[in-house]
Amino acid sequence: MKDIIRLGSILLGFGIVSALLLGLTYQVTLEPITQSRALADQQNQQMVAPEAEQFIAVDESILEKIQAKNPGIIDIVQAEKAGQVLGYVVKSNTNGFGGPMEVMVGIDGSGTLTGIRLGNHAETPGLGDNANKPEFYDQFPGKDIVSGIGVNKGEPGNNEIQAITGATVTSRAVVDAVNAVKVVIEEVGQ
């Protein structure tokens, strides 16, 4: 009995030290990580809405209304050029093969894609993370999310995306995240 308590407290000691170290590292790195993620988000925004010059966050109330319909929508900004609204950039969250996956989706006012990029994700290196290559994401611009994009393993049809070889789950997840942005168009589109 004594032994169990002794061993238990040693393990507890290791646990406490680990927890403290982890907490400390988290605190120290939180700020730079948030910044670098925000920077990556900004770069992705520009990528998916190449013509826009300004990105302005939409009203909190609109975002909440949309999130009530689809909690996967994390963030919406308006893509503007010279005061004119070109479309929207939406950060959409979904479950990929390796857990949560963020997709940055650029659309114009009528629901035609202007571009997509993968944000934070944990897809398998060499298979799922190929979704972050131009061969995959360059298929999206011009496709229409109001009628819904499909996934095809063979020859993709009109409004379809060719799935990544060996990563059908990831491909579907990305397309699901893109299609989910439809709620934004229903709410704010022209």
Place this chain on the structure above:
Amino acid sequence: MRLSILTRGLIKDNPTLVQLVGMCPVLAITTTLENGIGMGLAVVVVLALSNLLVSLSRSFTPERIRIPIFVVIIATFVTIVGLVIEAYVPSLHKSLGIFIPLIVVNCLILARAEAFAFSHGPIDSLLDGIGMGLGFTIALMIISAIREILGTGAIAFGGTVLFQLPIPQTISMILPPGAFLVLALVLAVKNAISNRKEEA
């Protein structure tokens, strides 16, 4: 003597090709040479430092609960490395970040803690970690290069294609079956060479 600790892991005691530990990442991420090198180098760093930590904490680690303590040390350390890299070297995190959480479940790290670091001094343990890590990297590079060439007919690095061979692309080599096939062939070649050496 010290030098042999470092070189042992490269070929003679290669963790992948001789000890056959840590096979999960070997099979999973060896789809391109770039991934193989990335994962290999990440393992070198983590393995060397986790060996060092395990060796340093030997005196207050009771034998009976050493395994859970190793797991706590390794998981904590890997998480800290991941956070620090993401915070201060975002470009490295972009290319290596995805491998770091995978390292926690690499039993190679635990195997070296148990088989070496727990019974050796900190410097020897550090050397063992570096040697074993490099051996792991070499094995990953061999397997991933073969798979990438057979699967895509080319070797690409950082988005640029280094060379392209006029051979048919066999997609299945990039998929999981290819990993098992190539691993088995590499092991067979390795064993054939060492058998011949023994006979001679």
